[in-house]
Amino acid sequence: MKTFNPPIASRSSEDLLKIVCHPNEWDDEALTQAAHELKATGIEYHERLSRQNYLRQPREKLENLRKSSESYSFLYFIFNPxxxxxxxxxxxxxxxxxxxxKARQRRIxxxxxxxxxxxxxxxxxxxxL
Structure with a gap:
C-alpha cells in the first residue's frame, strides 16, 4: 500500500472529493484510498462525480475546438525564426x-x-558548370 504526503486518510473531505472527481490527476492507489475514506465517513460522492463529468464535457469540447483551430502566425516566424x-x-x-x-501547416x-x-x-x- 502506497503512502502519500500528507496521507490520504488525514485529508479533509473536500480534498478527498477533489481526488475522486479528478481521476486523471491521481494515482489509482490514491483514488482507491480516497474512495474508501469517503465511504468510511459516509459521504456520497457519486452524484458529485457525475455532475463534475457533465460539466467537464463542454470544457473539453471547447479546448479541443481551440486546439484544432490554433495556427502558426506569420509574425512568429519573423520575430522568432x-x-x-x-x-x-x-x-x-x-x-x-x-x-x-498546425499539423497541416507544419507539413506544408x-x-x-x-x-x-x-x-x-x-x-x-x-x-x-
Missing amino acids: IGSLVEIIASYDLKEDGYFR IIILLLLLGFSIYLYHFFSN
Missing part, C-alpha cells in the same frame, strides 16, 4: 495532440523548406 524552425522540425505529434491546423512548411533547399542546391550546382 530559430525557435519557430526548431518547433516545426521537432513537433511531430501535433495531430495526436489535437492541433490539426517542411515541404516548402525542402523545395527551397533543393532549388538552392540546383542553383549552385548549375552555376558552377
Whole structure:
C-alpha cells in the first residue's frame, strides 16, 4: 500500500472529493484510498462525480475546438525564426495532440523548406558548370 504526503486518510473531505472527481490527476492507489475514506465517513460522492463529468464535457469540447483551430502566425516566424524552425522540425505529434491546423501547416512548411533547399542546391550546382 502506497503512502502519500500528507496521507490520504488525514485529508479533509473536500480534498478527498477533489481526488475522486479528478481521476486523471491521481494515482489509482490514491483514488482507491480516497474512495474508501469517503465511504468510511459516509459521504456520497457519486452524484458529485457525475455532475463534475457533465460539466467537464463542454470544457473539453471547447479546448479541443481551440486546439484544432490554433495556427502558426506569420509574425512568429519573423520575430522568432530559430525557435519557430526548431518547433516545426521537432513537433511531430501535433495531430495526436489535437492541433490539426498546425499539423497541416507544419507539413506544408517542411515541404516548402525542402523545395527551397533543393532549388538552392540546383542553383549552385548549375552555376558552377
